[in-house]
Amino acid sequence: MKIFKNSIVSVFSVLVGLALSTSVSMAEDFSAGSNAKEFGLEEEVKSTFSAKVVDMVCEIAGDCSDNCGNGERQLGLVRDADNKLISVLKNGQFSFNGAAEDLLPYCNKKVDVDGLMIGDPEEFNTQFYMVQLIREAGSDKWNKANRWTKKWAERNPEAKGKGPWFRRDPRVKKQVEATGYFGLGKEADIAYAKENQ
Amino acid sequence: MKSHFKLFSVAVVSVFTCFANINLAFSATEPKPIEIKGEIIDTWCYLSGVMGGQDAVIGTAHHTCALWCTAGGIPVGVLDEDGQIYMVLKLKGEDTLKQSDSIMEIQSDVITAKGLHYVRDGVNYLIVEDVIANDGISNFNHEDYGSVPPNSFPKKYLSNQ
Structure with a gap:
């Protein structure tokens, strides 16, 4: 009987732990350790986290392509901490550049990123990302997310x-x-x- | 003892189900067919506030900047009449960052599209299968805001003609 009771308590602890970790991760603060530059944007929050780089069309619709679309598709980040898909709107440059060129070398790889979450979460249910720095998981060297103009010049x-x-x-x-x-x-x-x- | 166990079990299941439902609701990706009418917008300027208020970063006022952002690879969205944004992932079978004119030609236009709607982590995504109507640009807000940003219209336009 005692073993039965202990088992029930253990199962309960695991379930509550899982439930709590879900709720905590939804509200987690990712600003600690960020070196992102501030831009003074709408509801801007510095944010650094580990994630996997994904092809958005593949991740959302299951329509996958070689090498994440080879630069023809938007790429996103699935954050390790909460498995949330982060829509990346912008790289770190000032001149109207998206982030696909900067994420493409890391297609389907684990990375660390640093940048800004922006946008009013109450109005749009979530926030969106501007990636400023990126590195492959395990690397010490951060790379600036500023490849776009060079790639444009090549094209x-x-x-x-x-x-x-x-x-x-x-x-x-x-x-x-x-x-x-x-x-x-x-x-x-x-x-x-x-x-x- | 038996009733305590029952109560305890119900509580466990309730707590877990509650949190599990929240998580599933934010990560659902099942597509739903949709017919949507809205303006094609530049999502970065609209969501970030970098160029000012939302009313100024749509329509004619922001048309040239929207072209810049689209050519620059910033995600394009459809802003519907309720103010909801749908991030466009594909346009009539074409990937949105393909270096073609298709997505450039509809910037700032009010379109009616048929396609598939996905919701993932609070964001609306759209695979546009067909544009069934294009009403063109219908928001003439340059009359109120000029060009946004100001340098998106040439300073010496007339003398350069």
Whole structure:
């Protein structure tokens, strides 16, 4: 009878422990030890954690591709601490760059990342990530998440020149040429310029 | 003793089920067919507040910046009429970071799309199977905000024409 009672207590302890660890991890603070730069963004919180780099389409929809889509798909992070899928919107650069190029070398690998969680969790149910530093699990060397512009230059040798990439990008220039800066055509651009310049 | 054991068992199951349900609710990935109408937006500027309030980082005011962000590989979203954001994972069979014009051509447009809706950890994701209507740009907010950011419209536009 005593053995039976002890077994019940043990099972109960394990179940409560599991339940509590679930609830704790949902509210865990990942800011300790972060060296991320602050940007003053909406509900910004420094956040460093260990995770696995995943192809988002594969992870969510089960539609998997070689090497996480070879740069053609968004990549994300499944955080070790709570198995939560983190949507990564941005790398550490200042010029309108996503993070897929920075995560791609770590496709399906375990990494440590450092950056910022951003966005109002009450309005959007969660927060999103800006990765600034990344390293493969077990490595001492952090790498800056700033590969995007170099990769863009390799893809667009004909766009070489002065000024930021987004003013030379062929796809951007094609759209602006076709529909203007406001997407309403050249006449709207001229009207705006006449009124404001 | 027997009734205590029963009560104890119910309590254990209840506590565990409660927490397990919370966890499952946040990680569900079962797709649901969806027809959705909304504006194609640049998710970074909308969610981060880096360029100002949400009303200023959509529509015509933010059109050129949305092109920059899309070409830059920032995830594109659909902002529906209830203010919910759906992160677009695929557009008509095409991966969203493919260097094509498809995703560029619909920036700031209000579209109606059919596809598959997934929810994972509180985030809405969308596989767009088809765009069944495109109403074009319908938010002319450059009349209120100008170009956002200001340098997304050339300083000397007229003299360069």
